[in-house]
Amino acid sequence: MPKVTISIPTYNGALYIEECLESAISQTFSDIEIVIVDDCSTDGTFEIAGKYAGLDKRVKVFRNNTRLGLVGNWNKSIQYSTGEWIKFLFQDDFLYDNCIEKMLNAVRSTQAGVTDSFVVVERNFVIEEGVEDDLRQFYENSVITLNEMFRGKSHILPEEFSEAILKGGVGLNFVGEPTSVMIRREICFQYSFFNRNLIHLCDLEYWTRLGTNEGLVYIPEVLSDFRVHNRSASAYNHAHRRFQLECLDKIILLHDYLYHPYYLNLRKTADSETILSKYLENEFMNLAGLGGAFDTQDKAMLLHAVTEKYPILKNTRNNPVS
Secondary structure (H helix, E strand, C coil): CCCEEEEEEECCCCCCHHHHHHHHHCCCCCCEEEEEEECCCCCCHHHHHHHHHHHCCCEEEEECCCCCHHHHHHHHHHHHCCCCEEEECCCCCEECCCHHHHHHHCCCCHHHCCCCCEEEEEEEEEECCCCCHHHHHHHHHHCCCHHHHHCCCCEECHHHHHHHHHHHCCCCCCCCCHHHEEEEHHHHHHCCCCCCCCCCCHHHHHHHHHHHHHCEEEEEEEEEEEEECCCCHHHHHHHHCHHHHHHHHHHHHHHHHHHCHHHHHHHHCCCHHHHHHHHHHHHHHHHHHCHHHCCHHHHHHHHHHHHHHCCHHHHHHHCCCC
């Protein structure tokens, strides 16, 4: 069993996958496996991955029989991982050569009575030409970091994380993207996998699930690159799935915060249920004010799909909590 699995879910990533894999195999910490799970790519990604598997025995390549989609493939990559730790790395992104070494060095020993399970580094945004102005502006000016939320703290307790979620507002991902994160594999099975009902806030929901129960270790040093480009899932969601991104994801997120057992610690935070209920009420109120911003038929269909999966929301939608 390797110490760390570098988990790389892929789909049509041929343009960047070689640079991504080079950053993985070049890590100064060498007790790793590199697990690539390809979601039926059609552009040569799988073949490139296979080439690297032939050159380095630490590289293992799997291919899904049918498309699982973004979040489904993230979860599949966890299931194939065997390391004590899982270091996420997305096909567009890049790890600095000492990234994993520094993340492991930041973990406190169990001899001190503490077992850290969730480690986050800072990242650099590589914004390509042609990215839409609103997306560029967001990454250049609007991203909030852990350093800003916790004022230089390196070890953040579950209670502190819970308070930050309530203060920051729903939908604020101050942890970062998966390439910034490393987690103990065992807690993936303790707290389950990414929520496939979410399209954009899937990483934020998972980080919140882990952070409110386990806390986290934060390394303010930039140790990875996150690439922003027009072919990314984020760009596609902003362009084509705005109603789900701007409305439904937040409603699902609030449902879990209010009702799911994994969020008991969050609900123990002072006034949390009142605050979260108010957020949920506001989200449903906002739906009425969106008017022609979204196609009425699509809006109704998507709302129906969400309330079928989350029956409690049927009552909340008709009788918002006051």
